[in-house]
Amino acid sequence: MCSIYYGIGGGVWAVYPVVFSISYSCGIFHSIITFILSVTTIYTFSSAAFRCAGTPPSVLWGSYPTVGKGDLENYTFCHCCSKPKSPRTHHCSSCEKCILDMDHHCPFIGNCVGAANHRHFIAFLISAVSSMIYVSFMSTYTGLHIWPPLSYKSLGHLNQYNSREMVFRAIREVILALLSSALLLSTRGLVLVYLFVSSVSVGIGLSVLLLQQLCYIYEGKTYLSHLSSRGNDEVVTKDCQNLLRFFGCPYSLSRYLPTFRKKRHKK
Ligand SMILES: [Zn+2]
Numbered sequence: 663m664c665s666i667y668y669g670i671g672g673g674v675w676a677v678y679p680v681v682f683s684i685s686y687s688c689g690i691f692h693s694i695i696t697f698i699l700s701v702t703t704i705y706t707f708s709s710a711a712f713r714c715a716g717t718p719p720s721v722l723w724g725s726y727p728t729v730g731k732g733d734l735e736n737y738t739f740c741h742c743c744s745k746p747k748s749p750r751t752h753h754c755s756s757c758e759k760c761i762l763d764m765d766h767h768c769p770f771i772g773n774c775v776g777a778a779n780h781r782h783f784i785a786f787l788i789s790a791v792s793s794m795i796y797v798s799f800m801s802t803y804t805g806l807h808i809w810p811p812l813s814y815k816s817l818g819h820l821n822q823y824n825s826r827e828m829v830f831r832a833i834r835e836v837i838l839a840l841l842s843s844a845l846l847l848s849t850r851g852l853v854l855v856y857l858f859v860s861s862v863s864v865g866i867g868l869s870v871l872l873l874q875q876l877c878y879i880y881e882g883k884t885y886l887s888h889l890s891s892r893g894n895d896e897v898v899t900k901d902c903q904n905l906l907r908f909f910g911c912p913y914s915l916s917r918y919l920p921t922f923r924k925k926r927h928k929k
Pocket residue numbers: 740741742743744752753754758759760
């Protein structure tokens with residue numbers, strides 16, 4: 663959580679004096695976007711991290727007549743919690759409790775992802791990926807404004823080479839000019855380079871995680887049910903309605919959206 667605050671603070675310090683020097687309205691516009699992205703990311707992170715991931719249905723258990731016939735059908739027994747475990751429930755050894763529709767235990771939010779916070783977790787990933795794309799764009803845009811001028815030593819003598827060698831030498835010349843000008847970078851420029859590299863690398867990692875999560879939701883599964891169904895002869899139903907149901911899209915709206923239903927038997 664602290665890293666989010668440091669990231670926002672560092673970004674505001676490095677980017678905003680430059681953005682406001684370009685134009686006042688441009689500065690105000692980007693301040694509003696930064697505020698919205700920051701609030702959304704912190705809110706969705708808090709919802710995913712501090713909310714209970716999913717409480718399994720509480721059942722009466724013991725001997726007849728406390729338990730009716732078929733009441734505990736498909737239930738197993740959790741030896742850690744010493745109580746019956748419903749079919750879609752898994753025990754998390756990190757949280758030390760049973761979680762309904764457990765997807766996985768996420769070390770970054772320090773909580774399980776389950777029935778109660780899965781939607782918040784996906785919203786956090788979408789918000790964080792959008793923020794990373796915005797930060798990488800803004801650090802590039804600002805960096806181009808304050809980057810020291812490039813000096814090319816032998817760009818004028820390229821005509822004497824053939825086309826392939828000319829391209830190779832031109833690329834080398836640009837890289838050398840960038841590296842030598844980077845030595846003259848101010849502290850603000852170094853922070854911008856750091857912001858760009860970290861936002862691109864974190865953004866790629868989170869995008870892969872988001873894509874993987876959306877694929878499981880599309881298949882109507884969680885990560886754990888995907889693992890347990892591997893190699894089973896079960897029907898896999900890939901359906902856009904799974905995604906709409908997950909995000910709580912009203913049925914009246916979902917009827918008008920295109921769906922691609924595909925059923926296949928796993929071999
Ligand atoms: Zn348990």
